[in-house]
Amino acid sequence: MTRLRLLAGPDLSLGPERLHAHVERLGPTPVLGHSLIDMLEASGLTGRGGASFPVARKWRSVARHRGGPVVVVNGAEGEPQSLKDRVLMSTRPHLVLDGALLAARTLKASQVIVYVGEDHREARAAMAGALAERPDPELRRARLVAAPARYVAGESSAAVNLLDNSIASPMSKPPDPHEAGVGDAPTLVQNVESLAHVSLIARYGAEWFKSAGRRGGAGTVLITVAGAVPSPGVVEIEAGTTVREVLDMAGGVDPASRAVLIGGYFGTWVDFAAAQDLALDPAALRERGLGLGCGVVGVISSRGCGVCETARIMRYLAGESSAQCGPCFFGLRALADACGRIADKGSNADDLARLHRWARDVRGRGACRHPDGAAMFLQSALQTFAPEFSTHPAHWRANAGGRDAA
């Protein structure tokens, strides 16, 4: 059984844990100073927003640059399939705020901003309530800002752009936010799950963090299980737990299912059978050319159609381009069109060749990684669903598509 850490304590259905209960259970926020960054480095904690960037390295970069830093607590969670940030904020808000407080104190931040998706009402209410309970001056002065419900709004430079210019579209880098972000101050934009882990590492140490984990993984990870599973939702697992074990936790899945999407819409489709023994751990997945992303594990059933599902997601991602860079806006639209033609009108060699070529062409050609994420997602679909893509039939009904197709 998984040792619960972030989600340990009272039942999640009871809603946000209050400050007194949180302190009674875990003790007060420890006072550590700069040694916390060494502890984070020793723990090997990586960011849980999608990029799996080492947390200690980001903190060091913020600390190295001049000016009173800003800490942005990133709970935008724009990924449609992901729920884990919402669940964490709605049930353990003080774990997140402890992490924010530790970041603010360690980096001597002048400002803390809690950035939560505007549609995540429960999470926002829980964070607002939790902020009001905190006596710490850093958190009393914190601002709660609503993130627009768009895919790119949680990207770190988009968050900075919203806070500075009221527009949540990504900005070109350099400078990265950790060099010059909000008001040109070095800015730590950190996912809420990452901050919650920080608060526990500060209390119990790096060795304790690593004592959870299987097959070489360190610590625990929040996973959203989505798609064709009996009980979708958020589970906490030890890093290195296999996809098979995670799907068992979600009620067991039809062994004839077609494929698994690992990492959400910027993730990778993997053949269902091949995915079973994959260890869900950032480092282990990277070795296999995959990524944990935002921790989504999505299942498509044996009756689902990978082509139609891919076409739907590509259409969504194309619509989420902020239209700043031509290759992203026009490239993703062209890719979504070609995908949609195969899904609706049937497979054809021309569109297949275009998909392969354009998916290579759009990569690395945007101010942010939006085109890269969408192209990598598509490339994995072309590989995993290669038979379906080359034999997909035309749909007679004009608006056929989605899971009931094929």
Next chain:
Amino acid sequence: MTDQLLWYTTRAAGAVSLVLLTAVVILGVLSALRFKTAGWPGFLTTGLHRNLALVTLVFLALHIVTAVVDPFTHLGWLSAIVPFSSYYRTFWLGLGTIAFELLAAIVVTSLLREYVGHATWRVIHWLTYAAWPIGVVHGLGTGTDAWSPWFFTLTLVCVAAVGFAVAYRLVAGSRDPLAAPRASFRSGVERKSEQ
């Protein structure tokens, strides 16, 4: 003979640079219009613009190096770097030095665009509108062939072509195909009042 060869090379490279630079400027001016047809895809304008600019630098380097090493001119390397430092045609040569340095800044920031950022790159790229006329005046002012019919005609054609391209761009306006979708995306992610 060698000395004459150097001098001929200087003059020829100067004339070639003028023509190439004019083509680069016109392509740059027109790239904002995003001109494309079935036979001329959009990337051709920008690709030509970039590659011709790099070729221009080669001819400019040839123009400068042959002028400096020519034993009859005694220009010295300093005059290639510091404007108005040459004893010979101080003003007109100084203009050439300035034009070259502006172009060097434009090329270097273009090659390092990822590092200097888009805004800085763009501002420095606007210096083209200073560098090109300064280069043309340098050619008319000091060129050995300046008032020969062929070179004068060439200069006139270049000036007319750039003038026409700029006028056309001003009249046609910048057709940004992303303007409408960008505005619509931005209106969706704009949040004026924060809690």
